[in-house]
Amino acid sequence: MHATLDRQKLAQLADGPPSAAIRIDRLDRAIGLLVDHADEIAATLREDFGHRSIEASLVTDVAASIEPLKHAKRHVRQWMRRERRAVSPAALALLGARAWIDYQPKGVVGVMSPWNFPFNLTFAPLAGILAAGNRVMIKPSEFTPRSSALMQRMIASAFDDTEIAVFTGDADVGAAFASLPFDHLLFTGATSIARHVMRAAAANLVPVTLELGGKSPAIVGCDADLALAAKRLMFGKTLNAGQVCVAPDYALVERQRIPAFVDACRAAVTGMFPVLADNPDYTAIVNDRHRGRLRAYLADARAKGATVIDLHAGATSDERRMAPVAVLDVDDGMEVMREEIFGPILPVLPYDRIDDAIAYVNAHARPLSLYYFGNHTEEQERVLARIVAGGVTVNDTVMHLTMDDLPFGGVGPSGMGAYHGIDGFRTFSHARSVYRQSRFDVSAMLRPPYGKMVSRLLAFKIRR
Template sequence: MNAPMNPLDAHKATMNAALNRQKSAHLRDGPPSLEKRIDWLNRSIDLLIGHQAEIAKAVNADFGSRSPEATALTDVAGSIGPLKFARENVAKWMRPQRRKTTPAILGLFGAKATVQYQPKGVVGVISPWNFPVNLTFAPLAGIFAAGNRAMIKPSEYTPATSDLLKAMFAKAFDEEEVAVFVGGPEVGQAFSGLAFDHLVFTGATSVARHVMRAASENLVPITLELGGKSPVILSRGADLATAAARIMNGKTLNAGQICLAPDYVLAPQEDVEAFVAEAKAAVGRYFPTLKDNPDYTALVAQRHYDRVKSYIDDARAKGARVVEINPAGEDLSQQEHRKIAPTLILDPTDDMKVMQEEIFGPVLPVKSYRTVDEAVDYVNAHDRPLALYWFGTDEAEKDRVLARTTSGGVTVNDVIFHVAQEELPFGGIGPAGMGAYHGHDGFLEFSHKKAVFQQLKKDIAPMLGLRPPYGEAIRKYLAGQIKR
């Protein structure tokens, strides 16, 4: 009798079968037409529109407390936008691109050089828990526009939403087009080892190392959307009231559970107290209460709540000044959900956990600086972040900061908003990720860029002396090429 298959192998066998069906369908049907790609995009939009109430309910159940408006903004509308943008532009993106021939004289005689954009085939998507719907559907805009099929592994930390996603896609797509697999880490481990034609992972840098290692076994090209400690540099002369309002809005959106959330602030030493006052005022306007306020999101799980609380406790124990912004003075130690008040950590030092790890919660360290070069040096002494934010009016300083720092993206005089620009690539660098998508860059990321050269019908190589036996003609040609 054969021994029973272990769970990892069983999951992998099931998913491999689905992958093989999708690859076979891709070969059978060939590159999908423009109409088919638009159909896939439209079906995705219709799913989001038709299930917005169920999405809000599922996400709220997973988080314990997250407002339907926040989910509608970030997960529903935030997904429809990229899908519609792709739908409007895919016809243009699909066209072959003409390139110049080398040497140029070949083009004069009728030779052609083009780049053709082919679908890669089947793209795997490992989506995270913080925006479980958006970070599933937003990559699909580029994946479908490029003509690929998709297999999806949503997060086990948001099980209600993951189950809903599986049911939603099953209503609108055949498994030869989209297949969804739910489950815990063992499912994710098996999924990341499949021989996809491309793999997208959004999540923690620590997990990304395992995903990339598994993908390397099959030489699967990979897009990693990670995170890191995205800094805010407040310039001297910045409008502190506006800056604090925008920074705290970004920090409290989804309770800071955003890869692009501002992770720490670098402020001129003389402006720190004013910034604290403005931050308190901004939070008070947004959230007069916290405990039972549906607009203020809870942390997704107890382990994340405990982790963020430990950062606060560690900073306090090591001498930081901790400012809890709790407008109604509520007792959050006794609550139904896992809410943490927006908290500023003043005078943090590098030995504190809050300055060593991505926070992913409503906690914001504020460090002072004497010169902007000191602030830039601090940023450059650490891993390159997913985003950098600069607030101010000094254009020369802004240009210097942007030139001397390297980050995945930048928003000037606000936070996070560059991710909403479909004409801009979204991606990280170094530990913050690799590859980029959104808009045209997403189409390119999920396409194979095939070089095609069409030679002249008339064979002119003998005329130019480019074939043996070599003589004076090729020596003249080479003399023209081998020079500055």
């Protein structure tokens, strides 16, 4: 890995900032890999998960990866343009002074991608990284080894390793990767692992973008259509069997509407998945470790007085698939309310006033995503104004993540920095400031010896 990093840095220095044509060519090659290997990607993900919906994989890991690459391809020439800025004081402009920003490639960007959407959370960031003119080293997750190996073969077939290189391996390889002196490091994964990654990057003063997770709330407002809200919420909760960083982690519902809301959730789940066992549309939990973790959450909740309600009308899970459930009567002492769930478990909490729901969210770590259901304008604006979250979807779930022109990122424990669209281009670029002085010697008055002119200037500047 060290040798590859050295070669990439030397190549970047030798070649200089790549032209728009080179950047577009790299984006095209990345798009071509996804198009040409679409079926293989979906089949490999199904093998890694034990079962994963083929259509869901084609949507989330293929099509949703192609779109940001195409978006970058369409806009990269515009993003690369020199950005004019005003000079100050403005009179300097009349004398010929100019100021601007050049967006320079940072150099070599490290990407540590997770197992839940291995291709999307590698190729979608590549849109901004390649558009910004960087070279890339990638460490995919060891929890989806077939997908990681396929990604390595795909990349090697289309890119020289001085452009993009993939390194597979276990947690020790990941730790060594995080310790490399990249010019920027992007990590997507758990908050607990991010602390180690950030500590490793800090040793080399490597700037980091962290895309994490946490407990993303869904607030069902006073006038929400429960049937529609339940359909959209349970889509986000059952997509990839809830193994999504932006999945709604728990729902806050007016106390008197909870029974009707739970019934609506059950109807929504049954409508999407008439049966669960052997259903090709319903994804399995990725491995034994995570299935055991989710079962332990439910056992802990039951032991502490919670009520677990099956959200599927009569059908049962098979060994790998886990039936969606609602958990009522929860409190913050339960693991299901302390830990990010990352599975098809939905705690439902009551509130009496919207300010109570807002206060509950604000009493906990800032979430990666916030969802609000309802059409009460004042209530909606109050929720948006009072809660700090990485991103928001109103009257749906997950969809803000799919917007190419919106930045995606967390805040605090749910992450730092953002990418997607022009924000990704800027995250992976160095915004270099340039000031060009006028041909007139306007700075002469600032040079010693100081006299009356400087005194007058200071008297003019140091005032209210």
